[in-house]
Amino acid sequence: MADKRYVLIVDDNEDVRQLFYDIVELSGFTPRAVGSGVAALQQLKTTPFDLVILDMRMPDLNGLDTFKAIRQFNSSVPVVLTTGFGMDKSVQEALSMGALLCIEKPFNVARTMKTIQDIVEKESPKK
Amino acid sequence: MAEMSKILVIDDEKRMCDSIKVLLSNIGYEVDTAENGRTGIERLKSEHYGLVITDLMMPELDGFAVMKYIKENCSNTLIIVITGYASVESAVRAIRSGAYDYILKPFDFEIIKISVERAWDKLKLEQELEKTRKLAQVAERAITLNNELNSPLSVTSGFAQLLQMRLGENSDETVKRQVNAIVKASESMHQMTSQFQRFARNLLNESPEPSLGMF
Structure with missing residues (x-):
């Protein structure tokens, strides 16, 4: 399946992870879900993802640091942030550094699906 | 006192x-x-x-x-x-x-009276300060808990919305009604936590984080 598009989900909350997994799948893409920033970096080094959905509040490596680390070796993969803590400083910093947008929890599923689809189609159209 | x-x-x-x-x-x-x-x-x-x-x-x-x-x-x-x-x-x-x-x-007794009154004022002030400090602690904790609540809230609300999508025209009306109720209840819970959030931030004289309001 050459035209499979991969979306990486990074969230320390297992249920939120599963929720995004199902949403990505329903959106027509192939989800991979990990529970930490470190695991996300490992995934990104081996798989070419079309989108990363990144939680901002995580123990150990938080969302902002994970985002910065991703950008050190991958300048192009689109990153969408998620947060339950409002548009705080770390969100704003990540947005100013090129993260596309932030989804605030809880969120509207239909709108989120549309957002994910728009980004994947626009940023990495089918080859 | x-x-x-x-x-x-x-x-x-x-x-x-x-x-x-x-x-x-x-x-x-x-x-x-x-x-x-x-x-x-x-x-x-x-x-x-x-x-x-x-x-x-x-x-x-x-x-x-x-x-x-x-x-x-x-x-x-x-x-x-x-x-x-x-x-x-x-x-x-x-x-x-x-x-x-x-x-x-x-x-002179007046001297004792003045000294005691001054000390009493200081004690009162310190108690007020202590109360304010405790209140601020409660408000800060409440803000954190409210934020943390957003994750489980997104889980109940999110899966209920997914179920809504999967329930087609021919699905059982009762099931549809039940799922709709979960979605609606999640929305009102979110409204309540947001309201409380604004209240607690107001108490701490903090401006609210700007919000996109996905709901």
């Missing part, structure tokens, strides 16, 4: 103790007395006093021993020391080691 409602007067001259007690009681303070440092400390062990007025020169345990006990065991209690004109240096020493004020003997 239960915590600061009482004054303890410690003086080996019983007449002195009694007259201070009568005078302060007359203007509304609740006063206990002790005839020396040892009984004073015994009283401090069994009850909380906002203010202790103690003579410095006493047999057995003197005023400095009482002060030492208070510093080590009753951090919120203020101390006023009483001492004779002949020993001003000891008053200075007492202030240096943490007494709030000193009164030189012989004294």
Whole structure:
């Protein structure tokens, strides 16, 4: 399946992870879900993802640091942030550094699906 | 104000103790007395006093021993020391080691009254400050908990919305109604937590984080 598009989900909350997994799948893409920033970096080094959905509040490596680390070796993969803590400083910093947008929890599923689809189609159209 | 409602007067001259007690009681303070440092400390062990007025020169345990006990065991209690004109240096020493004020003997009652009132104002202010600090702690904790609630809330709401999508036209009406209710309830829970969030931030004089409001 050459035209499979991969979306990486990074969230320390297992249920939120599963929720995004199902949403990505329903959106027509192939989800991979990990529970930490470190695991996300490992995934990104081996798989070419079309989108990363990144939680901002995580123990150990938080969302902002994970985002910065991703950008050190991958300048192009689109990153969408998620947060339950409002548009705080770390969100704003990540947005100013090129993260596309932030989804605030809880969120509207239909709108989120549309957002994910728009980004994947626009940023990495089918080859 | 239960915590600061009482004054303890410690003086080996019983007449002195009694007259201070009568005078302060007359203007509304609740006063206990002790005839020396040892009984004073015994009283401090069994009850909380906002203010202790103690003579410095006493047999057995003197005023400095009482002060030492208070510093080590009753951090919120203020101390006023009483001492004779002949020993001003000891008053200075007492202030240096943490007494709030000193009164030189012989004294006019007005002097004691002023000193006690000043100490009382300070105690009140400190209590208010403590209350404000605790309130701020509660508000901060509430904000964090509210934010943390957004994750489980997104789980219930999100999966319910997914179920809504999967339930087609021909699905059981009862199931549809039940799922719709979960979605609606999640939305109102979110509205409530957001409202509470604004309230707590207001309390802390913090402006709200800008929100995109996905709901």
